[in-house]
Amino acid sequence: MAQDMGPPLVELRNISIAFGGVRAVDDVSLTLHAGEVVGLLGHNGAGKSTLIKCLSGAYQRDAGEILIDGTPADIRSPADARRFNIETIYQTLALADNLDAPANLFLGRELTTRLGLVDDARMEAETRRIMARLNPNFRKINEPVSALSGGQRQSVAIARAVYFNARILIMDEPTAALGVHETKMVADLIGELKAQGLGIFLISHDTREMMALCDRVSVMKNGQMVGTERVEDVTEDDILSMIILGKNPRAAAA
């Protein structure tokens, strides 16, 4: 893993964003390297999702800088983020329930025929191809995604991120609604994507899962960064106390 060579894949520098009087994210910095999984932990409302939405273009930061490969990236909309090969899997999955899997997978990036009309057949074929790899049990290609189970919906959301060759993947609670088997599937996929050299931001409440999946974990509280640690340097208890107390025990000991 080439973590020390060259600029990081993503560098969030002194990001701040406020809603009304509330500083949801307050001067937070964070880096992500290629082939690395960085976990974001913290209570509800700690600012994890808000921070990550600045990167995915859903929110616009008030202050701070985003650097991709060491150069400043002007990300103001989800479309901008997609141009930098940043793909996001939202907690809510962000699927249009009334459309089928291919329509959702290609939403905003439809394949078209020479006449400029959407090419449903080609999109369906591509969907079948990627689903065969991600979730071979997936059959309901032509049904609205509202008819799918939680795990199947999740695989549509994941397929959307994977299909378009993401370099940076943001996963907001990807396993929150899943059963044991499907959670395992997502964990395997994270490992596979990491091996392919993607950088992954992972948001979760499950400390144990994070210790298993991540290379580093960052803990946030009240919009501020409590600390970032390599998982092999800390115990689950250390992480928990960072989440609860908002203090980094290792920094305090030093």
Place this chain on the structure above:
Amino acid sequence: MTDTTDRVAPPPGAPRLTGFSALQLDTRLLGMIGAFAVICLAFHLASDGRFVTARNLFNLTIQTASVAIMATGMVFIIVTRHIDLSVGSILATCSAVMAMVQTVVMPDWMGLGLNHPLTAPIAIAVGIAVGIVIGAFHGWLVGYQGIPAFIVTLGGLLVWRNVAWYTTSGQTIGPLDRNFMTLGGINGTLGETGSWIAGLIAAAAALWALMAARRNKVSHDFPVKPIWAEAAVGAIVVGGILGFVALLNAYDVPERRLERMFEARGEVMPDGFTQGYGVPYSIVLLVLVAIAMTVVARRTRFGRYIFATGGNPDAAELSGIDTRMLTVKIFALMGALCAISAVVASARLANHSNDIGTLDELRVIAAAVIGGTALKGGVGTIHGAILGALIMQSLQSGMAMVGVDAPLQNIVVGSVLVVAVMIDIVYRKRTGARD
């Protein structure tokens, strides 16, 4: 993909389609056609056989055209979880402007005189431009300013109704341009031969589209219907198109009128000469609008984004869709369709009257909703809305024919709307659709 032996074999796990289900017909569509048939039959019996006649069905189609054209646009509005209460008033404003262009601007200001060949196209272009501007303005208020569409168009309902009044000082403007009036229905038809030619072209195009869709599926190894089912659907479609043409051709031009036409040419009408009206231009217009809107809904990105936004506005936005601009475009399209309806409606009446399009917003919304457009958004079809308009109109004219009192007519139409939506909700629950 050189092996062609088992390309069309369904993949394992896909249910085999046999019997009736192999036709893959839309059961909702069948239900609506069934409802229409029941209505026709009931009125036919109640009116001593006057309802299902070429003459009445001809009139029914030309009366439906105006509301049906607007209903196709209302589908997009409702699918994106908006509403447009102002369509009747926009129609009135467009109609008023077009009437003034035809009777004042072109003949007097431009000095072209009455019935100049340029008058109708220019009037229509101006009308459509007015409709687009009004619609886009509504869309901007809804999309960019965040004012609920209900409020914007409720205001628009009053504003545009009275802009129309102001434009014409409340007068009835007419008679309109002779060429313009051919778009109203009975004053402009393709004639028998022209109708058959148009019908055959339409049938050929429909068959070609069915075959192209099948070929496309086969080339991607998707399961396709058995060939007999494909042929059956094709036969139904072709039968429907040609049957419709035959129906409109069967309504003969009255003898007196034919005589006058021959006299105008300095000829004498041969004995026993008859001629059918054929397909009115207004219906050709409706069909073209319907095809264009269906293509937009199903095969363009714009249409895809409309349905995605209706299904989940947040997801659409996170997918990089500019939902605000989308709203402007949808309302602008609605405005353009109101203008086209204004052409048909005022041409049919041969003049612009101050109350043109009054209550059309309710008829249009009812047509879209009866046609299966869900007010929750995300669901709706163009052909459904047109059928909805036809059902509403057939109820209305059927009751008038049978001699039901005017207040009772409206009570029935209002109740039918509510009952139709109730049936729809029950149907969706039964079939397991979540919305």
